[in-house]
Amino acid sequence: MPRLMPALVAALALPAACASPPAGSLAAVTALIGGAACGDDSQCRTIGVGAKACGGPEAYLAWSVLRTDAQALDAAAAAYNRARASEQAQSGRVSNCALVADPGASCQSDAGVRACRLLRPGQGLAR
Numbered sequence: 001m002p003r004l005m006p007a008l009v010a011a012l013a014l015p016a017a018c019a020s021p022p023a024g025s026l027a028a029v030t031a032l033i034g035g036a037a038c039g040d041d042s043q044c045r046t047i048g049v050g051a052k053a054c055g056g057p058e059a060y061l062a063w064s065v066l067r068t069d070a071q072a073l074d075a076a077a078a079a080y081n082r083a084r085a086s087e088q089a090q091s092g093r094v095s096n097c098a099l100v101a102d103p104g105a106s107c108q109s110d111a112g113v114r115a116c117r118l119l120r121p122g123q124g125l126a127r
Contacts, residue, residue: 024083026050028076033063036116038107044116045070046105047077051085053095058084062105062116 021027029049038044043066048057063073088095103120110117 023076024079026080029061029073029080032068032073032076033061034067035113036062036064036068037066038064038114038116039066041106044105044107046102046118047073048100048102049077049080051081051088052097052100053088053093054097057081057100059100060103060118062118064107064116 021031026049029047036044043064045063045065046060047063048060050058052058087093103118105116105118107114108117
């Protein structure tokens with residue numbers, strides 16, 4: 001699995017007590033996704049997050065149409081992606097330019113809880 005940028009990992013570690021994650025943050029995206037509850041595969045989708053210096057997302061997240069507002073999620077992901085691209089441009093970071101393919105998602109059961117999960121977890125973020 002490619003190394004995740006420290007900012008991605010830090011954003012996932014924000015305390016759950018935050019009432020509203022900052023706009024343009026990965027926490028805002030993951031808050032909209034929530035538990036990604038699903039009843040079947042047709043409710044599962046993926047969204048690219050982050051921005052590689054030479055284009056494309058850094059990773060993917062699985063989400064469910066069952067409880068997530070697609071337009072709000074798209075807007076939050078776009079804001080986060082712009083923030084990551086800006087951060088990289090200002091820091092002069094470079095990327096390996098390897099394509100991170102959309103791994104797809106399916107409704108999977110874990111300990112009796114059904115949720116959308118990436119089909120190839122190595123191309124997503126640990127949540």
